[in-house]
Amino acid sequence: MLETVKKQWKQILVILMLYTAWNIAVFFFLVRLQGLETTMKQFGVGTQLYVNFIHTIIKGTIVYYILIYHLIIPFIRNRNWKRFILQCTLLFVALTAYEYVWNFTISKTDPASNNYISPKVFLISAAVLDCFIILISYFVATLITSNEMRKHKEELEKEKLRAELAAIKYQINPHFLFNSLSFIYTKTLRSSPEAAHAVHLLSEIMSYALDDWGELGTVPLALEVEHMKKVIEMNQIRFSHNLKIKYYEDVQESDASIPVLAFVTLVENAFKHGDLNDEKNQVSIELIATKSKICFLVSNKKKTGPKEPSKGIGLNNVQQRLQLMYGIKHSFTIKEDENYYLNEIIINL
CATH class of the missing domain: 3.30.565.10 (Histidine kinase-like ATPase, C-terminal domain)
Incomplete structure (x- = not known):
């Protein structure tokens, strides 16, 4: 439960940071394009500027989070068109209603002002913006889903490799094997030094093969080469x-x-x-x-x-x-x- 909450807050934080950076970039782009005075008139002056900016950031973060993680990603996974269309419609009806109340009631603009837009133009603009938001959210959700699938596939491949290595290693009992090799080495050392050396080589070869080398099983090149030479030497002794x-x-x-x-x-x-x-x-x-x-x-x-x-x-x-x-x-x-x-x-x- 705690891990799920942490994951959700991390997702919200990432969207918040990206959306904030995007809005700041848009603001400075408009300043460069049309000047600071004109841009400030559009966004507000003084306290109103900060209120509008914070309102936009919080609203956008919530909308993108709901769209990406609670609507589009589940849709990509189960392809339930009816549910997806219904949920998106309800979300954007609620969003449009909220924006209407905010623009024409809470943050009411004087009809004589250059920034005033009629309710009709507002609704058309909202519809276009909603389509744009869905496209961006779908693109981001697709990237997230693809990345999750890639990681899941890699994890499955790792599990498969670990299972294969484990199956190869534990076909025999390592403890019994090394005790037996140690016994044979001791018994043959005096009577046949070459045979004893072969037993010693075999013991080192098996120890190297059966050892735990981590998740992917990696070793320094020098160690692999050393072991490879022992395998070659062992086969030369055999023949x-x-x-x-x-x-x-x-x-x-x-x-x-x-x-x-x-x-x-x-x-x-x-x-x-x-x-x-x-x-x-x-x-x-x-x-x-x-x-x-x-x-x-x-x-x-x-x-x-x-x-x-x-x-x-x-x-x-x-x-x-x-x-x-x-x-x-x-x-x-x-x-x-x-x-x-x-x-x-x-x-x-």
């Missing part, structure tokens, strides 16, 4: 250091943030689907990071024979997190033909 991998790295900026496992996913994808034994067509991993751009490319020749099934969840997850984090400042390219596969991530910092 007796016979994997044909060409690795190039030129990192001048290592503090930039990237989605956790973004680069690792591309490397693991190459290990899973690539031909790792072709000397002439080695798996190529290239990383170039400057202060203005990060380029990461992984290309591989496809392995022949039966292929492991792939749903592409990992690549899609990386692509969505890059989009949420960098938007148009990044590109994620996937190229594929009968024999070769290429993934490239470019991030403009």
